[in-house]
Every structure is written in structure tokens, then in C-alpha cells.
Amino acid sequence: MKLSLRYASVAAGIGLAAGALATAAPASAAPAPVVAGYTHYAGSAEEAAANKAFFQAVLKSVAQKRAAHPHAASVTVTYDASGAPSFAQQIANSTSIWNSSVSNVKLQASSGGGDFSYREGNDPRGSYASTDGHGSGYVFLDYAQNQEYDSTRVTAHETGHVLGLPDHYEGPCSELMSGGGPGTSCTNPYPDANEKSRVNQLWANGFAKAVKSLEKSAKTG
Numbered sequence: 342m343k344l345s346l347r348y349a350s351v352a353a354g355i356g357l358a359a360g361a362l363a364t365a366a367p368a369s370a371a372p373a374p375v376v377a378g379y380t381h382y383a384g385s386a387e388e389a390a391a392n393k394a395f396f397q398a399v400l401k402s403v404a405q406k407r408a409a410h411p412h413a414a415s416v417t418v419t420y421d422a423s424g425a426p427s428f429a430q431q432i433a434n435s436t437s438i439w440n441s442s443v444s445n446v447k448l449q450a451s452s453g454g455g456d457f458s459y460r461e462g463n464d465p466r467g468s469y470a471s472t473d474g475h476g477s478g479y480v481f482l483d484y485a486q487n488q489e490y491d492s493t494r495v496t497a498h499e500t501g502h503v504l505g506l507p508d509h510y511e512g513p514c515s516e517l518m519s520g521g522g523p524g525t526s527c528t529n530p531y532p533d534a535n536e537k538s539r540v541n542q543l544w545a546n547g548f549a550k551a552v553k554s555l556e557k558s559a560k561t562g
Contacts, residue, residue, distance in 0.1 A: 419455035446544035
């Protein structure tokens with residue numbers, strides 16, 4: 342079932358800004374079956390499902406490659422940033438932030454494919470994380486929104502979906518996953534203690550479960 346969650350901007354001129362920016366291929370060229378967006382409104386059940394679907398797809402992709410080492414102290418999630426050259430620094434910042442914040446999972450750039458990718462362009466939904474549910478996931482970074490909000494925060498927030506965190510728009514600026522909830526003045530790009538703990542928990546337990554599930558499927562398949 343296709344889920345599409347639209348971005349509600351608080352900036353009156355965001356549509357004009359989008360048209361005036363660089364013209365990379367818009368997201369409409371690659372429809373997103375499951376979308377979890379960086380928005381400014383309360384979350385929904387559909388959005389929560391989208392967040393979970395993205396995490397599970399990436400988890401499955403990683404588990405398939407690491408099934409031979411299920412007890413590794415940490416796992417590596419690889420990404421391809423070649424589709425978002427304008428945001429190379431923000432992606433590098435986000436990677437550094439997450440890698441210094443959690444211990445059970447690490448992000449690593451890949452020159453040839455990856456467990457997910459970053460893309461850029463213009464999209465009325467703003468920035469979002471998307472997956473087809475089969476490991477082909479990507480984070481889309483919208484030009485206009487990244488001018489309106491702190492760009493590193495947007496990138497780190499969307500990457501948080503990759504690592505399993507849901508949106509929590511009603512949270513304070515100190516929560517990375519509060520996204521656009523605190524307004525455009527919020528520039529915090531770091532997860533708080535609870536968010537760090539949750540990611541570590543997910544990748545300590547979730548990864549092991551994913552590997553066991555794959556092993557079971559291989560035996561019965």
C-alpha cells in the first residue's frame with residue numbers, strides 16, 4: 342500500500358524558493374512508496390509505519406551482508422551520497438554526529454551503492470526518508486526546506502529514521518527527532534540521551550533478531 346506523507350511548511354514563500362533553487366531531478370521522478378517526512382505537524386499512524394518500514398528495510402539489507410557475523414560488537418550501515426552533492430558537508434556532519442553518539446551501529450560512506458542513499462532536489466513534501474520495503478531506501482533532501490531549517494539538523498533527523506527513530510514533533514529542540522516542531526530557530530543537530538539509548542538498543546537487539554530470521558528462512562526455504 343502506498344503511503345505518502347506531505348510536508349507542511351510554515352514559510353509563506355517556500356514555493357517560490359523551491360522554484361528559484363537548483364534544478365536537480367525532483368522526487369516525482371522516483372515515487373516514494375513509503376515516506377517519513379521532516380515536517381511541522383503532529384505525526385500520524387501512517388507516518389509511524391513509514392518510519393518503521395524504513396528502519397526494517399535497512400536492517401534487513403545490513404543483516405543479509407552480515408549474517409556470518411551476528412555477534413559483532415557493532416554493525417555498519419553503508420550509504421551512497423553521490424546523489425546529493427550539494428549536501429556533502431551536511432551528510433558528513435550527520436555521519437560524524439551519529440558515529441560519535443552511538444556504539445552499536447556505525448555509518449560509513451560507500452562509493453558503490455550502499456544500504457541506503459541520499460538524494461537532493463525540489464519536492465513539496467520537503468525532506469523525507471523513503472523505502473520500497475525491500476532494502477532500496479533513500480533520504481531525500483529538499484532544497485527549499487534546507488534553507489528554511491538548519492540543514493545539518495534536517496539531515497541528521499532524516500538519518501535518525503534510517504537508524505530506527507520515529508518522529509516526535511511535540512518534543513523540545515534538544516530532541517533531534519522533534520524535527521521542525523520547535524520552529525526554524527532550532528539548530529540542534531544532536532540526538533539527546535534517550536534517542537542515543539534507543540538507537541543502541543535497536544541495533545543491539547534488532548540486528549540479532551534480523552540475522553536469526555534470515556538464518557531461519559534459509560533453512561526452511
